[in-house]
Amino acid sequence: MKGRKMRRKSSSSKKVICWSFAGALVPHLSGTTTAVSALAVQRHGLISRADAIESPLGSDDPTRNELKQNRPWSAPNALSEDYYRRKYLPPEHTLRVCNAYPYTKPMNLYLNDVDLFGGLEYKDCVDFVDLKLLPGDNIRFKTEVDHHERGAGIFEIADIPDDEATTLLLVVTRHGRSSNAVAFQSHVFKASKDAQVAVLDTFQGLSPSGEAGRVEIMHEGASKTPHGRPETLPFGRVNRINAGVYDLILDDRLMGTADNAVREFIALPGHDYVVLRVGIEDEPEANDGPQEGVSELGDKNPVPGDASFPEELVLFPLSDPTRLVGYRRGGMPDSIFWFLLCAFCFLVVYVGYTHGGKMTTAAGGAAGRVFTPRGSAAVEGTATA
Incomplete structure (x- = not known):
C-alpha cells in the first residue's frame, strides 16, 4: 500500500521537504491509510515566535533511486570517497523517534532492514545524533506478537533538508480506537536560538468531562500568585518559547488526579522539545478487537490489543535546570x-x-x-x- 502524494514548501526555504508512509502491514486493514496531523502556526503570549511545521506525506520522486545507486560505497570511481559524500550524502541530522503506540510490548526500529534500536517502550523517545539519511531510506517498526516479531509499519523518507542543525521528529501512534494499524506524525525542527516545542495529540478517546483535552503552560509557581494565568498550547502546533522554568498542565480538570497531568518544563535556548498527549480508551465490549496475546486472525494480526491506557502527558527531553544561565527556581535571575x-x-x-x-x-x-x-x-x- 503506497501513501498518498502531498508536498509542501517551507516558508523560509525553497527546498521541498517530503516524507512518505509506505503503509501499515495490517492484512485485515490493508485499505486503511495513515493519518498525519497538519501542524499550523500560532503566536502566543509566552511564545516569542512560531514557525510553520512541515508534516507532508509521500512522494514518488524518480531521483531517489538514482541517489541510492550512487552511494559512495557502491559507485566505483577514481575520485575520493569524500567527493562522493559531499555530492550525494545529505548533512548529518538528529532523528528523534517517539513511541506513542499504546501497547505493552516495545517497538524495534530498523533502518533499511539494519537494526537501529531495540526495545523502544511506550511513552519513550530516543535521539539518533549525527545520523546520515538518504531519500528513499525506510524506518521500519516491528514488535512482538505471540512471541514472534511482526511488522507494524514503515515510514519512508522522501527528501532530506539541507540544514545540518535540523532535528527530524517521528512519532508512531495508533490509527484509531477501532483500528490496530499504526499512524505517523512528523515534523522538521529548524535551527533556532529559542526553545521550540511541538505539541501533538495521540490520545484516542475523550477527556473524562467528555470534552477534548488541552495542554496549558505557565511560569513555574505562577498559579500561586493572583497574576498567574496559564495559556493554552493548541495541539498540532509548534511554538518558540523563551528560556525558563514552566509548568505544563494536561487539562485542568485532571490536575491532581491523573498520572503525569502536570510536568515541570525546563526550556533551554536552542533546544527542541516534543509534548505528547498519549493514551487510549477501550472500546465497548461489543466493538472490542482482539485482545493482547489473543489473535482472532492467527499470525495475520500484527499488533493486537484494545486494552485501555490512561491519558497522560509526555515531555521529551527532560533538561537539566542547572544549565539555565541566569535563572534559578521560580525564574529569578x-x-x-x-x-x-x-x-x-x-x-x-x-x-x-x-x-x-x-x-x-x-x-x-x-x-x-x-x-x-x-x-x-x-x-x-x-x-x-
Missing part, C-alpha cells in the same frame, strides 16, 4: 538573587553592630571593648596603636 543575598547580609551586620554591642577605637593602649553578638560574653582587651 542570578543577579537579583545575589543582590538580595548581599543586602540581607549587610542588614544582619548593621543590626548586630547597632544593637548587639559597642565598637570603639582607642589609641595608646586605651581600654576597648571588642564587638560580640548579642547574648555572647564580652571580651576585654587593650587596643594598641
Whole structure:
C-alpha cells in the first residue's frame, strides 16, 4: 500500500521537504491509510515566535533511486570517497523517534532492514545524533506478537533538508480506537536560538468531562500568585518559547488526579522539545478487537490489543535546570538573587553592630571593648596603636 502524494514548501526555504508512509502491514486493514496531523502556526503570549511545521506525506520522486545507486560505497570511481559524500550524502541530522503506540510490548526500529534500536517502550523517545539519511531510506517498526516479531509499519523518507542543525521528529501512534494499524506524525525542527516545542495529540478517546483535552503552560509557581494565568498550547502546533522554568498542565480538570497531568518544563535556548498527549480508551465490549496475546486472525494480526491506557502527558527531553544561565527556581535571575543575598547580609551586620554591642577605637593602649553578638560574653582587651 503506497501513501498518498502531498508536498509542501517551507516558508523560509525553497527546498521541498517530503516524507512518505509506505503503509501499515495490517492484512485485515490493508485499505486503511495513515493519518498525519497538519501542524499550523500560532503566536502566543509566552511564545516569542512560531514557525510553520512541515508534516507532508509521500512522494514518488524518480531521483531517489538514482541517489541510492550512487552511494559512495557502491559507485566505483577514481575520485575520493569524500567527493562522493559531499555530492550525494545529505548533512548529518538528529532523528528523534517517539513511541506513542499504546501497547505493552516495545517497538524495534530498523533502518533499511539494519537494526537501529531495540526495545523502544511506550511513552519513550530516543535521539539518533549525527545520523546520515538518504531519500528513499525506510524506518521500519516491528514488535512482538505471540512471541514472534511482526511488522507494524514503515515510514519512508522522501527528501532530506539541507540544514545540518535540523532535528527530524517521528512519532508512531495508533490509527484509531477501532483500528490496530499504526499512524505517523512528523515534523522538521529548524535551527533556532529559542526553545521550540511541538505539541501533538495521540490520545484516542475523550477527556473524562467528555470534552477534548488541552495542554496549558505557565511560569513555574505562577498559579500561586493572583497574576498567574496559564495559556493554552493548541495541539498540532509548534511554538518558540523563551528560556525558563514552566509548568505544563494536561487539562485542568485532571490536575491532581491523573498520572503525569502536570510536568515541570525546563526550556533551554536552542533546544527542541516534543509534548505528547498519549493514551487510549477501550472500546465497548461489543466493538472490542482482539485482545493482547489473543489473535482472532492467527499470525495475520500484527499488533493486537484494545486494552485501555490512561491519558497522560509526555515531555521529551527532560533538561537539566542547572544549565539555565541566569535563572534559578521560580525564574529569578542570578543577579537579583545575589543582590538580595548581599543586602540581607549587610542588614544582619548593621543590626548586630547597632544593637548587639559597642565598637570603639582607642589609641595608646586605651581600654576597648571588642564587638560580640548579642547574648555572647564580652571580651576585654587593650587596643594598641
